[in-house]
Amino acid sequence: MIKxxxxxxxxxxxxxxxxxxxxxxxGSVVSLIGPNGSGKTTLIKCILGMVRADxxxxxxxxxxxxxxxxxxxxxxxxxxxxxxxxxxxxGQVLEMIKNVRGIxxxxxxxxxxxxxxxxxxxxxxxxxxxxxxxQKVSATLAFMFDPDVFILDEPTAGLDPVASEILKxxxxxxKRRGKLILLSSHILSDLEELTTDIMYLNEGRLQFFEPISTxxxxxxxxxxxxxxxxxxxxxxxxxxxNSTSTHQTRIVS
Amino acid sequence: xxxxxxxxxxxxxxxxxxFLITFSLFQLEADPGKAMLSVLNIVLIVVxxxxxxxxxxxxFNSYEFIELMLSQPVSRDKVIISEYAGTAxxxxxxxxxGVGVPVCLYNFNATGISVILGGCILSIxxxxxxxxxxxxxxxxxxxxxxxxxxxxxxxxxxxxxILIILFTxxxxxxEKLTLVLSSLNPVDLARIFIMLNMDxxxxxxxxxxxxxxxxxxxxxxxxxxxxxxxxxxxxxLLATRSFRRKDL
Numbered sequence: 001m002i003k004x005x006x007x008x009x010x011x012x013x014x015x016x017x018x019x020x021x022x023x024x025x026x027g028s029v030v031s032l033i034g035p036n037g038s039g040k041t042t043l044i045k046c047i048l049g050m051v052r053a054d055x056x057x058x059x060x061x062x063x064x065x066x067x068x069x070x071x072x073x074x075x076x077x078x079x080x081x082x083x084x085x086x087x088x089x090x091g092q093v094l095e096m097i098k099n100v101r102g103i104x105x106x107x108x109x110x111x112x113x114x115x116x117x118x119x120x121x122x123x124x125x126x127x128x129x130x131x132x133x134x135q136k137v138s139a140t141l142a143f144m145f146d147p148d149v150f151i152l153d154e155p156t157a158g159l160d161p162v163a164s165e166i167l168k169x170x171x172x173x174x175k176r177r178g179k180l181i182l183l184s185s186h187i188l189s190d191l192e193e194l195t196t197d198i199m200y201l202n203e204g205r206l207q208f209f210e211p212i213s214t215x216x217x218x219x220x221x222x223x224x225x226x227x228x229x230x231x232x233x234x235x236x237x238x239x240x241x242n243s244t245s246t247h248q249t250r251i252v253s
Numbered sequence: 254x255x256x257x258x259x260x261x262x263x264x265x266x267x268x269x270x271x272f273l274i275t276f277s278l279f280q281l282e283a284d285p286g287k288a289m290l291s292v293l294n295i296v297l298i299v300v301x302x303x304x305x306x307x308x309x310x311x312x313f314n315s316y317e318f319i320e321l322m323l324s325q326p327v328s329r330d331k332v333i334i335s336e337y338a339g340t341a342x343x344x345x346x347x348x349x350x351g352v353g354v355p356v357c358l359y360n361f362n363a364t365g366i367s368v369i370l371g372g373c374i375l376s377i378x379x380x381x382x383x384x385x386x387x388x389x390x391x392x393x394x395x396x397x398x399x400x401x402x403x404x405x406x407x408x409x410x411x412x413x414x415i416l417i418i419l420f421t422x423x424x425x426x427x428e429k430l431t432l433v434l435s436s437l438n439p440v441d442l443a444r445i446f447i448m449l450n451m452d453x454x455x456x457x458x459x460x461x462x463x464x465x466x467x468x469x470x471x472x473x474x475x476x477x478x479x480x481x482x483x484x485x486x487x488x489x490l491l492a493t494r495s496f497r498r499k500d501l
């Protein structure tokens with residue numbers, strides 16, 4: 001559904017994305033992981049057309065994304081740090097986006113609006129909101145229009161445990177409905193149960209993009225975070241992995 | 254799509270300021286013609302400055318809004334153009350009320366109308382320039398810096414440069430050249446346009462006659478408007494073009 005071809009992006013000296021290619025099929029839940037500054041947010045912003053790549057193409061349903069903006073109708077985006085006009089109220093922001101999207105009230109998905117009880121705080125101005133409340137508003141906006149693709153940049157960061165659970169339940173629900181969900185996160189355990197594929201970025205390079213089952217097979221680890229840690233240390237190669245593990249067993253025995 | 258009605262305080266203050274200045278100038282001067290000259294001088298300095306600074310600050314203050322819009326299915330051109338339209342409209346509205354109303358009350362004639370029109374166009378021109386400066390610069394400080402520099406250049410430095418050129422090459426026929434040179438500065442253009450409707454062009458001395466010949470005529474007026482229109486459109490086009498490629 002989203003196809004990325006040889007994407008390159010430089011910010012002055014920093015090579016934020018180096019020849020990233022990937023084909024993300026519909027219906028999967030992809031966890032985009034990597035250390036801080038590895039290019040996760042840049043990649044996401046490239047897909048949304050907010051950052052223009054130096055070279056390479058991104059296709060959304062076989063259409064080039066920088067030619068057209070209408071594909072964003074089908075994406076719900078939750079930014080890492082939601083930044084909203086300070087002098088607007090929550091209700092106004094929601095109304096404004098509804099206007100822009102031009103979707104009728106009946107079609108709206110108000111699950112999160114109700115679950116986070118946005119109704120009771122809709123007259124608060126954006127300026128006065130805490131980080132967590134902002135995240136709630138961002139999440140509500142991302143899920144409100146029932147899009148086909150969800151792009152969630154560190155969705156649970158800054159949310160309290162209750163809200164975080166609500167959001168996870170919502171993501172699970174959308175996953176069951178066959179939506180494509182692209183999550184970025186540096187804490188894996190949080191979203192481990194949901195993920196079907198892992199995309200690992202490091203210093204702008206795509207190290208691997210594999211289904212979870214493959215990763216478990218290769219590393220022989222049940223727990224995903226351990227498996228990933230192992231992959232980070234040893235790189236993605238089956239033979240090498242096996243040889244190091246036998247080596248380690250030998251030392252232990 | 255105009256969602257920007259929310260920055261009225263500064264605009265209202267600006268309107269009041271213009272209104273008070275113009276009004277008191279008319280009160281102080283017995284002769285409305287002389288008062289118009291003072292109004293003109295203030296308009297030529299203050300209007301570009303306020304337009305520039307306000308537009309730049311407004312652009313950077315609505316950065317979050319722009320970011321939010323661009324994650325939605327809205328084209329970049331639409332976002333920047335509606336931002337621009339909102340700013341340019343409110344600035345010219347402020348000018349129309351602040352200067353337009355007292356001028357209409359005290360001195361409603363060709364001069365008055367040309368002052369109103371000229372100032373209005375100047376507001377829009379400098380709003381365009383400010384948008385270009387802000388889109389090109391990365392943060393607020395640089396943006397305002399660039400805007401102020403442009404203002405300094407057009408309002409003060411440019412005149413100095415022209416004087417130097419005129420002095421240095423005073424042995425040559427410079428009429429044509431000065432015509433071209435004044436087209437390169439919207440403030441100059443507005444000044445000439447208004448002055449010629451004021452019948453004080455004799456004050457302009459040396460090249461006054463040439464100006465009167467050219468700018469006073471019908472073609473001259475059309476030419477002035479065309480050049481001013483270019484001053485609005487070109488920076489705006491450049492701004493939209495670089496905004497299309499901008500990373501947010």
